Amino acid sequence: MEPGTYIPYKYLPVFIALVFSTIFGLGGLLINKLVAPRKFNPVKFIAYESGNLPSGEPKERFFIGFFLLAILFVVFDVEVIFLYPWAVAFDLLSIEGFWVMIIFIGLILVGYIYEILIGALTWHRK
Amino acid sequence: MIELIIIFIKTAVVFGVVLAHVAYTTYAERKIIGRAQARMGPMEVGPYGLLQPIADFIKIFFKEDIVPMNAEKVLFQIAPLIVLVFTMINLTVIPFDRNFILADLNIGLLFILASASVAVYGIILAGWSSNSRYSFLGGLRSASQVLSYEIALGLSLAGVVLSAGSLNLREIVIAQHNTVFGVYAIPQIIGFIVFVISAFAETNRAPFDLPEAETELVAGYLTEYSAFRYALFFLAEYVAMYIMAFLCALCFLGGWTIPKFIIDILPFLEKVPGILWFAIKVYAFIFLYIWVRATLPRYRFDQLLNIGWKVLIPAGIVNLLIVAFIKRLGL
Amino acid sequence: MIYLIFAYFCASMIGITLMALTRKNPVHSVLWLLLLFLHIAVLYLFLNAEFLAVVQVIVYAGAILVMFLFTVFLLGAKELPKGKRYTDLPEGKALIGLSLTGVFIGAFSSITTAWKGKYTIEYIEKIGNTKALGVMLFNEYPLAVFLLGIILLIPMIAVAVIAWRAK
Numbered sequence: 001m002e003p004g005t006y007i008p009y010k011y012l013p014v015f016i017a018l019v020f021s022t023i024f025g026l027g028g029l030l031i032n033k034l035v036a037p038r039k040f041n042p043v044k045f046i047a048y049e050s051g052n053l054p055s056g057e058p059k060e061r062f063f064i065g066f067f068l069l070a071i072l073f074v075v076f077d078v079e080v081i082f083l084y085p086w087a088v089a090f091d092l093l094s095i096e097g098f099w100v101m102i103i104f105i106g107l108i109l110v111g112y113i114y115e116i117l118i119g120a121l122t123w124h125r126k
Numbered sequence: 127m128i129e130l131i132i133i134f135i136k137t138a139v140v141f142g143v144v145l146a147h148v149a150y151t152t153y154a155e156r157k158i159i160g161r162a163q164a165r166m167g168p169m170e171v172g173p174y175g176l177l178q179p180i181a182d183f184i185k186i187f188f189k190e191d192i193v194p195m196n197a198e199k200v201l202f203q204i205a206p207l208i209v210l211v212f213t214m215i216n217l218t219v220i221p222f223d224r225n226f227i228l229a230d231l232n233i234g235l236l237f238i239l240a241s242a243s244v245a246v247y248g249i250i251l252a253g254w255s256s257n258s259r260y261s262f263l264g265g266l267r268s269a270s271q272v273l274s275y276e277i278a279l280g281l282s283l284a285g286v287v288l289s290a291g292s293l294n295l296r297e298i299v300i301a302q303h304n305t306v307f308g309v310y311a312i313p314q315i316i317g318f319i320v321f322v323i324s325a326f327a328e329t330n331r332a333p334f335d336l337p338e339a340e341t342e343l344v345a346g347y348l349t350e351y352s353a354f355r356y357a358l359f360f361l362a363e364y365v366a367m368y369i370m371a372f373l374c375a376l377c378f379l380g381g382w383t384i385p386k387f388i389i390d391i392l393p394f395l396e397k398v399p400g401i402l403w404f405a406i407k408v409y410a411f412i413f414l415y416i417w418v419r420a421t422l423p424r425y426r427f428d429q430l431l432n433i434g435w436k437v438l439i440p441a442g443i444v445n446l447l448i449v450a451f452i453k454r455l456g457l
Numbered sequence: 458m459i460y461l462i463f464a465y466f467c468a469s470m471i472g473i474t475l476m477a478l479t480r481k482n483p484v485h486s487v488l489w490l491l492l493l494f495l496h497i498a499v500l501y502l503f504l505n506a507e508f509l510a511v512v513q514v515i516v517y518a519g520a521i522l523v524m525f526l527f528t529v530f531l532l533g534a535k536e537l538p539k540g541k542r543y544t545d546l547p548e549g550k551a552l553i554g555l556s557l558t559g560v561f562i563g564a565f566s567s568i569t570t571a572w573k574g575k576y577t578i579e580y581i582e583k584i585g586n587t588k589a590l591g592v593m594l595f596n597e598y599p600l601a602v603f604l605l606g607i608i609l610l611i612p613m614i615a616v617a618v619i620a621w622r623a624k
Contacts, residue, residue, distance in 0.1 A: 005459055008502045013133050013218045013229040014237075020137060021214040025207045025358055028187075032354035036190045064623050066266050067531050068616050069431075070524040073273045075612050076439070077520040080280035081512055082602070083446070084236065087288035089591025090453065092584075097595030098454060100602050105443060107606035111613040112439070120620035121435045123428035201488075232585050236511040243519025247491060250526060254484065266530075273523070293587055 065123055072115070079108050136228055140217055148364040149179035155416045162420035189353035194256060201255035206351070206358035209248030212241040213362045216369045221296045223382050223401040234295040235283060238373065239276070242328065245362075246272050252359075253347035265347035267427055268330060268337035274434035275327035281442025282321040285314050285449045286377045299381035308385020311378040317445040318378050320438050322414075325370035327434065329363060332419035336427050367415055368408070375407035462503070470496055483529045487522060494518040508587045 086093070086101045115121050153168065153175065160167035168175030193202060219234040221227040231237055246269050253265015287293060289310060290301040302310055311318040327334040337347065348359055375381060382400030389396050425433070470493060477489035494517055501510035581589040595602065 006503060006505050007459060007462070008505075008507075010229055010231060011502060012130075013137060014215055014231075016133060016137050017141070017215045017218045017228070018211060020141060021211045022207065024141075025210050028354050028358070029191075029203070032187050032189075032191055035187050036353060037188075038190060064531070064619065066270055067524075067527050068620055069270050069273065070520075070527045071612055071616050072435075073277065074516075074520045074524055075609050076277045077280075077516055078609060080277055080284065081516055082605070083281070083284045084287060084293070085508065085587055085591030086595055087284050087446075087591075088291060088293055088585075089588045089595065090288055090450070091291060092588070092592045092596075094596050096599045097592075098450075100595060100599035102447075102450075104602055104606040105447070107603075107610060109443065111610045115613055115617060116436060118617040118621055120616050121432075123431045231507070233507050233511055233587060236508070236515065240511045240514040240519065243515050244491075244495075246519065246523065247488075247526075250523070251488075254530075269523075273520075291588075292585070 068120060072121070075111075076108075079104075133228070136226075137218070140222075140228060141214070144217055144365065144368060145361075147368065148361060149183060151364055151367070151412060152182070153179045154412075155419070158413070158416045159420045162417075186354055186357045191353040191355065192350075194258070194350045198255040198257070201251050202350075203355070205248045205252035205255060206355045206362070207248075208251065209245050209362040210358050210365075212245040212248070213365045213369065216241055217365075219295060220369075220372045221299065221376070221381070222404060223399070224296075226401070227296060230296065231294070233293045235287065235293045235298070235373075235377075238369065239280060239283075242272075242276060242279075242366075245366075248362075249347055252351070256347070256350040258350060261347050261350055264337050268347055271330070271334060271337070271427075271430055271434070272328055274431055275324045275438070278320055278434060278438035278442050279324040279328060281439065281446060282317040282324065283373075283377060285317040285442075285445050286310055288446065288449050288453065289314070295376055299376055299383060302377075302380055303383040303386070308383070308387065309378065309380045314378070314445060314449060316441055316448075320442050320445065321374060321378060323433070323438060325374065326415070326418065327430070329366045329370060331363075331367065331415060333422040333424050334430055335419075336424060336430065367412065371408045371411035371415075374411050375404055379407045381407075466496060466500055470500075484526070487526050487529060490525075491518055491522055494522065506586065508590055 082104065083101075086097075089097075156178070157167035157175070168178040171177045171181045193199060216238050218228040219231050219237050221230075249272065250265050250269045253262045253268070256262070256265075286298060289305070290298040292298060292301065302308065305313075307313060326332070330337060348356060351359065380403075382404045384395060384403055473489055473493045473496065477486045477493060480486045480489065494513060498510040498513040498518070501507070501513060576589060576593060584592075
């Protein structure tokens, strides 16, 4: 095939499903807006805190644990992504292809055990 | 042009069937949990309460849609749509039978993981745009839970991909049919258990449903949502349950096939259409979801993250290494 | 047909990038970036690189951008002050314009065709994109994978330091 002329026709049902589900969601919301009652009462619009008034800005005191979790998630996600081509091409790999991935998993395991021993994977209740 | 119309009709049929199943799963859940707690579920609407989902569906349109005072209007409205759209496009890559698949992608399995990765944004945005401290915290907790268990999900599925040699879901089922046991759940039992536990955590279902528990942070990121937006979140949750059930049935339980050693004993079972076996496996997994919800208590958030990071990831890696070494040594 | 599709992608990607650069609320910028990454992933599909498309969504849009979003939440940046951004000064505008021009000149003048390797197009079409990628990556470049394992240890050390200091 010539470069620059490939259209991935196999993905067309995915695009149609995207359009269908968006129309379904928006259509339902539209029907809801037309049919539902709308009585204005100022108490309804305050954020719910079991009867108390809202206690402050939502962006105070972001726990650092969430951020560390996101970084560790990036590392392990990249590792899992590297596992997939290795797993698919497993029958055609040579000796060094197989063992380099075992060494890669070993390196990740070393880092992982280090994280557990340091205590970065334990969620502290603050 | 005619293929386009056929694709439209097939997509509409698949969506319609799955949405009808979702509606009746809510009914089945209330009935089964009711029976597990020694009471009848819904019995009023229609015979044995069978019209209950239709009544609920019509009722939800008549509820008032409240958008809180300081919420970001646009993001508040988009968040449920993101979760719903990226959960429903997974339905296009599932092979329901030997020849019935909407989009036969060569990377079908990773496509499901990719859309699960994007659906996390809907949860974070729902929590953040409600402009309430508890919703935000609930959204972050729920998102952290989904992220942690996504790694375990990826590791357990990597074992299946290694055995099958392809990412195409149809080829995984066919490769599975050609093995000795006929299902991947038996030789990769550790991977199967890791997958089932991760499936429970990915869909925010019991026993990992801390963000939705009513005694903790009210309802987490869902607190400020009402009427049809709330229904969209729950629709997305039940469709995600079905996607996990589909994945389990395809990757670990044999899809539309039954193992060869059973066909040798009872040859008449081969005449049964494949989609019936698929439906039985999916229904069994959904029943497992409901049964676990009725039975097990809820985990605390730090216990939840501990399981995801410290137990499931080593188990997934051990499973992968066992499968890799067995396949390499040619056993 | 293909020209219409490429025209849509050109217009939309430049438009989305401009929207991402000019939003006052940093969370909105991150969300426009998410839309941009989804467009890039679809563009990879048109180049017959389907594995790269899903890797773009899973790793870049699904992991790295979530980390960006958590960073924005951590810093608590609500709105950037108006008038003090460097893009409002004439030096800022000139810098951006010149660097963009440099990038475009560099990109258009370095287009060459690669030499033929031992993986022909028919081979890749026969065994599929992911399998060819795996075969090439692990057979020909094992050292790169090993170095990547070492590189992935660096954020783990950083996380350990932050966690140990936060205790």
